[in-house]
Amino acid sequence: xxxxxxxxxxxxxxxxxxxxxxxxxxxxxxxxxxxxxxxxxxxxxxxxxxxxxxxxxxxxxxxxxxxxxxxxxxxxxxxxxxxxxxxxxxxxxxxxxxxxxxxxxxxxxxxxxxxxxxxxxxxxxxxxxxxxxxxxxxxxxxxxxxxxxxxxxxxxxxxxxxxxxxxxxxxxxxxxxxxxxxxxxxxxxxxxxxxxxxxxxxxxxxxxxxxxxxxxxxxxxxxxxxxxxxxxxxxxxxxxxxxxxxxxxxxxxxxxxxxxxxxxxxxxxxxxxxxxxxxxxxxxxxxxxxxxxxxxxxxxxxxxxxxxxxxxxxxxxxxxxxxxxxxxxxxxxxxxxxxxxxxxxxxxxxxxxxxxxxxxxxxxxxxxxxxxxxxxxxxxxxxxxxxxxxxxxxxxxxxxxxxxxxxxxxxxxxxxxxxxxx
Numbered sequence: 001x002x003x004x005x006x007x008x009x010x011x012x013x014x015x016x017x018x019x020x021x022x023x024x025x026x027x028x029x030x031x032x033x034x035x036x037x038x039x040x041x042x043x044x045x046x047x048x049x050x051x052x053x054x055x056x057x058x059x060x061x062x063x064x065x066x067x068x069x070x071x072x073x074x075x076x077x078x079x080x081x082x083x084x085x086x087x088x089x090x091x092x093x094x095x096x097x098x099x100x101x102x103x104x105x106x107x108x109x110x111x112x113x114x115x116x117x118x119x120x121x122x123x124x125x126x127x128x129x130x131x132x133x134x135x136x137x138x139x140x141x142x143x144x145x146x147x148x149x150x151x152x153x154x155x156x157x158x159x160x161x162x163x164x165x166x167x168x169x170x171x172x173x174x175x176x177x178x179x180x181x182x183x184x185x186x187x188x189x190x191x192x193x194x195x196x197x198x199x200x201x202x203x204x205x206x207x208x209x210x211x212x213x214x215x216x217x218x219x220x221x222x223x224x225x226x227x228x229x230x231x232x233x234x235x236x237x238x239x240x241x242x243x244x245x246x247x248x249x250x251x252x253x254x255x256x257x258x259x260x261x262x263x264x265x266x267x268x269x270x271x272x273x274x275x276x277x278x279x280x281x282x283x284x285x286x287x288x289x290x291x292x293x294x295x296x297x298x299x300x301x302x303x304x305x306x307x308x309x310x311x312x313x314x315x316x317x318x319x320x321x322x323x324x325x326x327x328x329x330x331x332x333x334x335x336x337x338x339x340x341x342x343x344x345x346x347x348x349x350x351x352x353x354x355x356x357x358x359x360x361x362x363x364x365x366x367x368x369x370x371x372x373x374x375x376x377x378x379x380x381x382x383x384x385x386x387x388x389x390x391x392x393x394x395x396x397x398x399x400x401x402x403x404x405x406x407x408x409x410x411x412x413x414x415x416x417x418x419x420x421x422x
Contacts, residue, residue, distance in 0.1 A: 062377035064288035069371035073360035076281040085268040096254020113232035115196030121221030123159035125190040136214030142207035200245030
């Protein structure tokens with residue numbers, strides 16, 4: 001193929017054709033790990049498996065790091081959410097445009113919505129049940145529907161056991177009524193409580209209960225109504241009172257509020273940073289950075305891999321002090337770690353956003369440098385493994401003995417094809 005020290009046209013065609021055929025052979029087999037045995041006859045890891053695995057893992061880690069850095073360049077911080085000044089009184093959720101600017105508002109909650117509540121008779125918890133034993137039947141009418149429920153009371157059951165059996169049967173029926181047995185240990189008494197899960201004053205949200213066979217309802221007092229269902233009453237920005245059958249209301253602009261309890265003070269709803277998304281982006285950066293660094297650092301016999309690990313260390317060292325101030329540090333192995341307390345402080349003060357967004361706009365800023373490095377590894381992954389090691393290791397696993405030489409002597413072209421396939 002080589003003519004007087006130079007490649008002739010025919011030789012060049014053969015070289016590239018061989019490269020193409022070898023590359024397509026890899027592609028047609030989908031680069032299965034089975035092509036590269038994990039262990040050779042001596043029980044040692046095959047270099048072919050190691051080389052392919054390294055490039056595959058390197059590309060995946062660099063893609064993840066690139067994605068995380070792009071998010072920290074702006075999107076993670078421009079993504080907004082709505083917050084409540086008192087989550088014990090009212091929580092809020094936001095489904096609107098995360099980039100839109102929304103003015104703060106106040107909400108005054110005078111009353112929360114509730115469902116009908118029934119309270120049974122207090123009875124000696126350990127005393128024998130005084131009603132009918134055997135099969136007891138009763139009906140519950142709710143929302144225009146009648147449900148018949150059966151409970152078997154054994155002779156000798158205590159009051160509390162009978163109450164609990166009735167509560168369990170009602171809960172199992174799944175008709176929108178929550179039944180519980182409340183015990184007072186000081187007086188050794190227990191009583192059955194029923195509450196509709198449907199809130200609001202609409203009569204169809206209520207319920208009624210009566211015996212059909214036996215006297216379980218009468219004996220427990222389960223049909224005693226303690227309070228009817230009621231609506232929530234609230235106001236927004238000092239306006240007129242508003243009623244709602246539900247404790248979850250729409251405040252407009254994609255803001256939904258859930259009332260927990262009434263309060264004398266107004267609850268402020270304001271726009272803020274989406275801390276969940278920001279922290280998630282930081283965690284993604286740390287995870288992908290460590291994956292990329294670990295892949296490169298472990299290749300101690302590959303100078304190109306070591307060069308990548310060194311670049312990552314040097315880039316981070318330059319910003320070590322600034323990173324530490326926002327809660328990001330490094331352990332003795334060179335891996336990135338998070339100081340949650342410091343990170344939260346930096347997020348609240350705006351220092352976290354300032355660091356990443358400012359450094360994304362500078363040519364030598366940390367965000368920009370790390371992003372460019374990750375993109376380079378993603379696009380040109382094969383450039384970060386020694387061609388001779390990679391080529392010789394592959395030749396051990398292919399019938400075409402010249403494949404390793406092909407990659408060594410025409411590494412840029414072969415690498416481009418491999419980068420495309422991996």
